[in-house]
Amino acid sequence: MQVVLSAINSKYIHTGLGLRYVGEYAKAQGHNVVLIEETINTPILAVLERIMSYKAQAYGFSVHIWNKPFVFRMIRMLRKLRPDAIIMIGGPEVAFDAERIFAELPQADYIIQGEGELVVSELLTALEQGGAIPAHVAYCKDGRIELNGGVTVVEDMDKLPFPYPDLERTVAEHKIVYYECTRGCPFRCAYCLSGISRTVRKRSLELVLRDMDRFIAAGVPLVKFVDRTYNLDERYFLPMMRYLAQADTQATFHFEIKADMLSAEVLDFLATVPKGRFQMEIGIQSTHQPTLKAINRQDNWEKLAANVKRLLSFGNMHIHVDLIAGLPYEDLPTFAKSFNDVYGLEADMLQLGFLKVLPGTQMRKETEEHGLLYMDEPPYEILATKYMPYEDMQYLKHFDNILDQTANSGNFKHTLKALLRASKLDAFAFYRQLTNWWVQAGHYPQSHNAKGVAVILLQFIEENYSEMRAELLEILRFDVFCDIPQWRPEWLEWNTEKIFEVTSAFWRNEALVAQYIPEYKFSSWRQIHKFYPIELFKIDWQTGEQKNLYVMLDNKSEEKRLIVLPLEKI
Template sequence: MKVLLTTLNAKYTHSSLALRYLKDYCQDVCELELLEFSINNQLLDMLGQIYETKPDCIGFACYIWNIDLTQKLIQLVHKTLPNCKIICGGPEVSYEPREFMLGMPEVDYVIQGEGEVTLHTLLDQLEHGEVSEAIAAVTRRDRNGDVLEGHAIVVADLNTLPFPYHDQDMKALADKIIYYESSRGCPFSCQYCLSCATKGVRFLDIERVLGDLQFFIRHNVRQVKFVDRTFNAKKSHFMPILEFLAQADCQTNFHFEIAVDYMDADVLAVLKQMPVGRVQLEIGIQSTNELTLKQVCRVNHWDDIVHNITTILGFHNMHLHVDLIIGLPNEDLVSFARSFNEVYALKPDMLQIGFLKMLKGAGITAMAKEHGYVFMNMAPYQVLSNMYMSYGEIRMLHTFEDVFERYYNAGRFRNTIQYAISMLGGDAFAFYKKLTCYWEKRQFHLIAHTTKSLYQYLYDFCKNIDFLQMQHIEQLLLFDALLADHGSIRPLFLPWNQDKYQEETSAFWRGDIVQNYISEYVFTNWRDLKKKYHIEVFAFDIITLIDSGKVIQEPTAVLFCFDEGGTSYQKIVL
C-alpha cells in the first residue's frame, strides 16, 4: 500500500512538522511519501502532482488557513482517484468530525487529536484489509454509511516519537522555517485558544532536545521556530535549553512563545548572555483589561510583564514580539485603546494585532450568546461584532491594523511617529486612529503602495496636525529613512543635502579623522563607500531631539554605517 501525506501550508516558507512526525512514526507499516503545497498553489497543479504519485491512501492535514481549499482538492482527488482512501486530521476536523464527514462524503476517515499512534494503527489495519470500528480516535462510516464518531487522544510519552528531520531532508528545507517542539500542551486554559481543550504539559527529555538542536546547528538552519504553546512552562526543562543556546557557536535563530511574567532573575541573566540574534521571543499579552482577562481565564501579572519586557529590551540582543487580540469579551473600543497604549509604551520590536476567532474546540464558543458574538461561520471564523464593539468599529480596526503594520511593525518611521505622538499628548492609539481615518478617506486601503509612497503619505498627514513643526518632521523622516532598509530608500521630496556638503564629506573620508569614528576603515573606492556609509547633515541636533525631545538649533552631521547586523549612527565633526 502506497500512502501520501500532504497539506497546504500558509506560506511557501513554512513547512509541516506534523507530516514529518506522521511519516517517520508510520514508516514501518507501508510506503509513505510526503508532499507539501501552499495555499497559493493552483488547485489543478496540486491535483496533478497528487495524481502522479498514484497513492492507495492519502492523508490531508487540515488547518484554519487551508480547510476550504483542502475540501475542494479532496473532491477533485476523489473524482480522479476514486479508489483512493482519504484520511483527514488536524484541528479543523478534530472537534466536529461528524459534521465534517456528513458534509464531505469523499472522506473515509477522520483522525482526532494527536495523530501519530492513531494513524499507525489505521494504516496497519488498512494494509491488512480490514479496519476495526474500535480505533478510539478515528471517526469513520459503518457499512450502512452512518458516521461513527471517535474521541481525541494524545501521545502520552513524547519520547516515543522519532526526531522528524534527517540529513537528506535539509537541502529541500534550506529556505524554509523549521518547526520544532520540545513539549505539547499548555499550563494555562485561555478560552480563546485550542490549548484549553487539553490538560497538562508533556515534555521531551532534555538530553533528546539538546541533541535535536545540535542537528539544526550542524546544518546551519536559518530559523528554528518552537511550537511549544508556552516554552517556559517548566524551569527545569527550558533553562538548560537557553543555557545551551547561549553557549552555542552558530548563526541559527530560535523563536519561542513565552509567558514573560513567569521569568525570574535567573532566566533574565541567561537571556542577557545571548549572542545578538540568537533568540527571539513572542509574548501574548492579548489585553490589559482585568475583567476581560478574567472572562477568558487568563491572568497577566502586569508589573512583572513591564519589568521583564523593559529589562529584555535593554539587553539589545533579541527581537521581542508581543500580541494583542481585538474582540475579546468586555473590551470595547475605549478599553482596547487603553490596552494598546499600555503595550505600545513598552516599545516592543513588533506589536501584532490579531482578531478573535471562534475556533472549534475553544472555550470561547460557549460564550458566544452571552456576549452577543456575531462571527463568520466558515474559516477563519473571525468575529464580526459583539455587544462591546460594532462591526463598523471592528472594520475600522482592520484598516488600523494594516496601517500599523506598515508604519510600526515594518520597522520604519519609529522616530518620526514617536515625535508626532508626543506632540499629541502621548496617545499612540489616537495618532494611529487619525492616520487610519486619513488612510480610508483617501481610499489608500484599496490600492497597493511602494515604500517610498509611505514616506509621502506620512508627511502629508502630519501637515494637517497643528502641533507639529514640519521642519522637525522632514528631518526625522530623513533620519528614519537612513535607519531603515540600509538607507537604500531616499524619497526625493525630502531635503537631502549630500551635494551641499560634498567638499566637507570628501575631506572627511580622505583624512585621518575618519579613523576616530570607524577604526577598521580603509578607503577602496567611492562606490563601495556609498554602500557602507552615508553622512547626512541635519538642520539641528537630531539625536538630542530623539533622545530627550530638546531642540538645539545647530547643524549636526551624522554618520550612518550599514552592515548585515543593521544600521548604526553617531555624531561626527566635519
Template sequence: MKIILAAVNAKYIHSNLAVYSLRAFAKAYVSETKILEYTINQQMDEILMDLYREKPDLLCFSCYIWNLDYVEELAREIKKIFPETILWLGGPEVSYDAVDVLTRLRQVTGVMKGEGEETFLELLEYYHGRRETLEEIAGITFRTENGEIRENEWRDVMDLSRVPFVYEDLSLFEHKIIYYETSRGCPYRCSYCLSSVDKCLRFRDLNLVKKELQFFLDQKVPQVKFVDRTFNCHHTHAKEIWRYLLEHDNGVTNFHFEVSADLLDEEELELISRMRPGLIQLEIGVQSTNPDTIRKIRRTMNFKRLSEVTKQIKTMGNTHQHLDLIAGLPMEDYESFGKSFDDVYALGPDQLQLGFLKVLKGSYMQEHAREYGLIYKDRPPYEVLGTNWLSYGEIARLKQIEEMVEVYYNSGQFSHTLDWLVLEFDSPFSMYKALGSYYEENGLFKRNHTRIARYEILSAFIRKQVSGKEEFYRQLLVFDLYLRENVKNRPDFAGEPSADKAYLKAFYDREEKEPAYLKSYGQTESRKLRKMTHIEIFDYEVDRDMKPCRTVLLFDYQIRNPLNYEAHMMRIGEDGRDDR
C-alpha cells in the first residue's frame, strides 16, 4: 500500500512536525509511508502533478487555518484524477467541526481528530486488514460505505514520551526551521486559543529531552523552535532545560520559547542572565493590558510583573524578546487598544507583533461570538471584522498601524530615529497612526519599497511633521542606516559624505600598517578595509544622548550584534586616537 502524508506549509522554511510524528509512530508501516511537503505559494497544478506521479492509495492532509482553503480545493481536484484514492484529513482546523467538513467535502473519507499518532497507526492497521471496522478506532469521524457520517468518541491523550524523535536525518530539514515539543496542552483557559481545549497538560521525559537537545547541539542546528504553548508553566521542567542549554551551549544554536513573562521566577531570570547573547529568544503573549479584557478572555496575567521582568531581561542585553498584542478582543475599543499598544511599546521589545483576533472553531470565543458582537470572516483564518467595541473602519486603521510597526519598528533599521521621533507625538500609537495616514495620503501602501526607499519616506514624513529639526533627524537616519547597511552608493537623504578623502586615506593607510581599531583583519590592505567598514562624522553624539558634539564613528560590518544585527561601532578621534 502506498501512503502519502502531505503538508502544505505557509512558507518554504517551515516544516510540519505533525506528519513526521505520525510516520515515525507508525513504524511498522514506515517503508510504505512517504512525506511530501509543499507551500501555499505553489501552483496547485504543480502539486497535483507531483501527487499524480506518486499515485497514492491513501492520502492524508494536515489542516491548519493557513492552508484549509488550499487543501479543500486539492481534495476536490485529486478525486477527479484518483477516484480510488482514499482521502483523510487531520489537524486543528478540521478536528472541531469534522461532521461539517465531511458534509461539504464528499471526496473525503474521514477526519482524524486531535492527537493523531495512535489514530493514524490504527487507521493503517485497518487498511491492512488488521482491524475489522472503523467503528472501533477512537478519535475519528468518517463516512460509511452507504454515505452516512459517523462520529466516534475522542481519543484519550497519550504519553508524550511515546512520540518518537523525528530528526535523526537532518538532511530532510535542510534550510528549514526545526520545531520541537516537550509538552502538550496548556494550564490556562484563554478563550481565543485551542490549546485550552486540551486540558491535560503533560510533559516529555527530561532524560529524553536532554538527549534530543544534545543531538541538535552536536549538529549545530541554527534554530530550534519549541512549540510548547506556555514553556515555563512548569518551573522545574523549564529550569532543567535552560540549565542544560546554558551548560552545553555550542555557540551557534538559538532556541525559541513561548513563555509567560510574569511567571518567570528569580532563579529562571538568573539562568537567562548567564546565557550567551542569542542562545535563547522569548515570545511573550501580552494580548491586552486592559484588565476588563483580560478577565473577559479568561486569561491569567499580571502586567505589572510582566513589565518588571521584560525590562530586567532587556537590561541583560542577551535575549531577544518578541511581545504580542491582539486587536478585536472583548471590552477593547480603539482607544483602549491604543493604550495597550503604548503600554507594551514602553517596554522596548525587540519585536512588537500586532495581530488580529482569529475566531477559531471549537474555541470559547466562537461559542460567545453573538454575545460579543463578533463579525469575522467565514473562511480561514476567521479574522475579526468587527465587535461590539471595535468597528470595521477602526480595524482597517489598525491594519495600517500594523504595517507601519512591521516596516519601521520590527525591521530594527530605524531604532534610534524612532526613539527620538516618538517624543514629538502624544504617544507611540499616535505616531504610527500618523505614519499610516501619511502612507495612505501619498499612495504608498501596496507598493514594494526597497529598504533605502523606506529611509527616504521616513525622512519626508519627518520633514512634514517636525519643523526646525531637519538636520537633527537627518543625522539620526544616517546613523541608523550605517549601523545596519554597508551602503557604498550614498542615498539622497544622507547628503554629501561627511568624511573627506584625505582623512579617510590617512586613517585606512594607518590601519593597514599599524591597526589600532581593525585588528581582527590582520595585515589587510587599506582598500579592502574601506570596503568592509565605514566612517561617518556627525555633529551630535548620535550613539549617546544627541548632545551637539563632533563625533567620528567607525562601523565594522564583519562584527555584528547577534540580537539586532547592528554593526560593531567604535568612536575615533580626529587624529585616529581611541575616543570611546
C-alpha cells in the first residue's frame, strides 16, 4: 500500500521532525511511505498537485496550530478527488479531542492520538492485512466515535530511527535541523501540552552522540534541540554537552533550558565552551508570583537571574529569554514589572510572546475563571483577560513590534542604552515612550530594515532628546559603523577624510599593523577601506564620556572584531 505523509511547515527553512520520525519508522517496518514537506506559504493547489501526483491508497497529515486551516482545506479537496483513499491525521492540534475534530473534519478516517511512530505503523499493518484497528487510533463506527485507548507515548526512545535520510539535501537547502533526545516534561505549565505526560523518556546517550556525529560530518550549521527542558538530568545532558563542545565543528547547538537548575559544575564548564558553539533559550514567562503559581511554575528568580547573568558574562553564547503576555493575575503594571526584571538581565534577545489558549491544556479549562477571551481558531491567541483588557493587550502588540525592530534586532544596542540613560525612565516606561511616539509618527505597523530604523531613531532623538542630540547621534553613528557595514549616511557626519593622514601613517607602520592584524597583507586601498575601516568617535559609546577614540572594524576575520587603536600617539 502506497502511503503519502505530508508535513506542512510554517516556513521553508523548517523541517517536519514529527512526520520524519513517523515515516522513517514505518519504512523500517516494511511500509511503502513517501514524505512530502511543503509550507503554508505555498499555493494550496500546488501542494495538492504534488500530493495527487502519487496514486496512493493512504494519506497522512500532521496538524499544528500554524497549519490547521491549510491542512483541513487540503483534506477536504483531497477527499473529493480520492473518495476511496484512507486519510489519517495526527499531531498536537487533533490528538486530544477526537470527537470535536471529527465534527470539524468528517473527511478524516483516523486520528492518531499522541506520539504516532509506533501507532501509525501498526495501523498501516492492520489496514494492509485486514486486522483490528490498533489502540490509540480514534475512528468512527456506526455513527459513534471510538476513542480506542486515548493518548499514547513512545516509551522507548531508542526505537526511533534517524529522521534525516536526506541530510545532505537538508543542509544544501539551508534548512534548520531539529532533534530531540528526550520527550515529555515533569512540569505542569498550565498553557503547555508537554506536561500532560509527566514522564520524561530519554534516548540512549550513545545513540544521541552517533546522531550528532552524522550532523557534524554533514556540516549542519544549526541543530535545534526541541526538548522542552533540556537540562533536566545533569548526568545525561552534561556528557552530551562536553562531547559537543570538544567536537571539531563550526555547528551551533540550540537548547531550551531551565536556568535556575544549572549547577556550579555546569556553569564552570559552560564558561569554557568555544564561542558560538551553544545558544540557550530560557523561558521565564513572568516574575509575578501569583501568576507563576497559577501556571504551575516554581522558578527561583534570584538563582535564575544570577545564572543568566553569569552565562552572559562568558561572552561565548547567545542567550534568549522569553516572557508571555496575557497570563492569569498579570495586568499591565505587573507585566511592566516582569519586563523590567527580565530586561535588566541584558540578554541578547527578550522575546515577548502572547498566551495561546490551547485545547487540552489547564489554561483552556480555566477560561471562565480568568475571563480569557481568545481566538476560536488557531493559533488561539489571547485577546483579553479579566486582568488585562483588549486595549492593553493590543498596546503590547505595538510594543512587541517596536521591541523586535530595535532591541531584538541585534542593532543599535549602544544607542538604546544611551537613550535609556537619557530618559531617566525604567526600561518598560522608555520603550512605552518609544512605542507611543513610533505609532504616532506613522512608522507602525510597517517593518523597517536596519537603515530605516536608524533614520527613525534619528527622528526620535531630534524630537524627544534635542538637548542631547550631539552625544546621542555620535553613539548612533558608532552603532551604524558596527552594524551596517558600507553604509555612511551624510547626516551622521563622518570623519574619514579628516583623519586620512593619521590612518595613512598607521597603515605605513607595518610593525604596528601586525600587532592588531597579524595576518594582514596589503592588496589595495579599496580592500583596506572595505575590510578594515577606521573611524574617529568623540564619545565613549559605553559611558557617554567625551574622549577621542579611533576604532577599526575587522570585517575579514571569521568573527567581526572591534579594535580601539592608539592613533593619536603615532
